[in-house]
Amino acid sequence: MTSHVIRMAVLALALMRTGAAFADDMPAKDGATAQWMIAKERAWANMACGGEWVASEILANDFQGTAPKGLRYGKPASAPAYDPKTPWSTDCRLDSADVRFFSADVAVVYGSESKTVALPDSSHERRCLVWTDMWMRRNGKWQIIAVQDNRVDCPAK
Numbered sequence: 001m002t003s004h005v006i007r008m009a010v011l012a013l014a015l016m017r018t019g020a021a022f023a024d025d026m027p028a029k030d031g032a033t034a035q036w037m038i039a040k041e042r043a044w045a046n047m048a049c050g051g052e053w054v055a056s057e058i059l060a061n062d063f064q065g066t067a068p069k070g071l072r073y074g075k076p077a078s079a080p081a082y083d084p085k086t087p088w089s090t091d092c093r094l095d096s097a098d099v100r101f102f103s104a105d106v107a108v109v110y111g112s113e114s115k116t117v118a119l120p121d122s123s124h125e126r127r128c129l130v131w132t133d134m135w136m137r138r139n140g141k142w143q144i145i146a147v148q149d150n151r152v153d154c155p156a157k
Helices: 003-025 032-049
Strands: 059-066 090-101 106-118 124-138 141-152
Touching: 032 090, 032 106, 032 141, 090 124
Parallel strands: 059 141
Antiparallel strands: 090 106, 106 124, 124 141
């Protein structure tokens, strides 16, 4: 063998070992990290129904969101003050969530959610969103760095 072939073989083995190590570091699609993310997505959806405030925990300080009508928004400074007159939504649901890891530190959750809101005329309307949330692990902590929300027609029951 020539030294060039030996060097190429050693480089190929090193790359294969690096790739295997990277694959071992990547969280499993249905593993504990993915299930934790889905639970946090469910809690975030439930905030519209007066559920536990999780935004401070799961949104990164440099978070940037895009609302259905195109408005950009950042991480809320704090939880809203409790007001018993707040007209919370009802029947908040995380309808679907699929986690896809792109590296050991980057994941995207594709999902949908729905809730029922009271309208000014005292009737109620079901509202549905589909969304894409980008998660990043920094200093060992997973947080959402960006989201894109899109309001859609709710599926017929």
